[in-house]
Amino acid sequence: MMAAGDHDAPGVDGETGHHQHTSTPPGTAVTGGTASRAGRNLPAAIAVGLGLGALLLAALLFWRHLFVAIVAAAVAVSTMELHRTLGRAAGVRLALAPLLVGGQAMIWLSWPFGTVGVLASFALTVVACLLWRFRGGADGYLRDTSASVFVAAYVPLFASFAALLVLSPDGAARTIAFLLAVVCSDTGGYVAGVLFGRHPMAPSISPKKSWEGFAGSLLAGVAAGVGSFVFLLDGAWWQGAIFGAALVVTATTGDLIESLVKRDVGVKDMGSLLPGHGGIMDRMDSLLPSAVVSWLLLTVFLPLA
Template sequence: MTSRPDAAGAGPSGDAADTGPIPVVRRTGPLPPPPLSVAPGAGPAPDPVRPAVPPTAPVVLPQAPAPATQEIAVPVAAPAGASAASGLDEDGPVGPDGVPDPEPDLVPPTSSRAGRNLVAAIAVGLGLGAVILVSLLVYRPAFLLVVAVAILVGVVELVRALEAGGARAPLVPLLVGTLAMLALAWTRGADGLVAAFLFTVVAVLLWRLADGPEDYLRDATTGVFVALYVPLLAGFCVLLLVPDDGAARVLAFIATVVGNDVGGYTAGVLFGRHPMAPSVSPKKSWEGMGGSIVACVAVATPIVTLALDGPWWGGVLLGVALAVTATVGDLGESLIKRDLGIKDMGTLLPGHGGIMDRLDSLLPSAAVAYLLLSWVAPPA
């Protein structure tokens, strides 16, 4: 005869219930209430560990606690005009129409509010200043060599940057023409500079013919633009160097432009609230422009009056004019870089970018400085 279990978990009829090995249950919460006594034959004994629930009631299993969430702070870009106005950092974190620049918004702790590595920028700036001063004060033709190297590198940087935008300016005639413009400006003056520029333009147009008619107009006009923008304007710096007091003239020009950068940067960081050209350079402010003018006048006036025997108002005029041209040149290159979608023209100078990123303020200012100093303090 087959034995039938009396209840769940019970052995054969008449045998003691077989409950198997006793499980060891570890609990971290309060102990369950003691089991209730059940009359014989009333059904299975309640589980001493789990309280009895009605058969129809749903069993709710304990859920694991949800993982804790952590708030992450997202950096928000500073409002336009709240940092540097000119010089040390010409481009903001957001491009036109809200398109972000390739530069990341997060900057290292050593960076300035303008987004540059301030320590590296100051060190490189002091090094460049030392090279310029030594070459000017010791042997003027050495400064001509410094200018030639800087302009050749600047031409290469600009041509490569424009290639990223699809325009291929002929590099070889531009480099040869650069050397010709600087050399003839030194030996033949303004007439030699203009003649070398015209020959460079013709060489660019003829050189590009070898690549056929496709995109000829775009590439040829780009080459003419590079010749006009970099070596021709740099030739005016050489013209400043030609007279016997040329070292003082170049020093007045460069020191005033440096004053524009430092004054604009300081005033922009401390007081900048109203953006000057938010679609081109969001970090430039009108307050920074005011600081640039004050600093340029403070630098140019004593140099013009003491070193060049010019009138005091000539120094004021030079300071105001160079503050405007340096800022316009800075904005002009910023506009080019935003059009090309790049942050810097190069990476040669830590904390500054490329050579062209330092020449942007100097190039247009050189022509204005030459014309103004030839009037207010003509060479003997």
């Protein structure tokens, strides 16, 4: 369930659009009449987003454990995208094998063992990353191991909280509430940014993200949170408002974090697997920290018996 865009501001950096975190490399042609003003193929992006949304919704409604498999697959692909991008652009050598194996352990061990399985898997993955890099010697050891630990935390550890959400008795409703809030936040931000964006939020990080877009995200995200709590989770409307507002903040923060990473290494996208979106990691950025906060807030507001 992927959103249509960012909190982009017209007139900032010359154009508007979706997830344009860095400038187009010199000499790169922009072709075709279907691209948005940010250089994205908007029809393709919408089609891919709807297709992914339908897949996730079907998994949640008919076989919740398929959602865990989808999360695990997304984690593996995102890890490989980061490995390739950081290696080519910055010369960082991630501990790929420990990250792939440990990442799957974090997701799948959440199923029978809950948070204990996730935490144990993460700790062992970190140890394995530190040991795996021994064979490369001292040159760049701190850089490479730090990047590996960052990836282990930011991708599989954060994603495991989405798996923890869906495995609860009312997991389908909890996960839909999480996804709906993030998607509405991104979509509301995109629409408001395109129509009204004038004041850049973080010009040195993501020049097209505007405060007007953030306001649109806040309105849409809070509305989604209130609706989810009232109609899906049998919670209080004010809990839904807090939930929606919190996820708007985490979704925006996640997007800015990936913008910083991509600016640091000088790339526009982490991959090209999803037409109109970029890579899987380019769609995971706002979801990952939001999964953590969703699990925490839902555990506090609606504790399981």
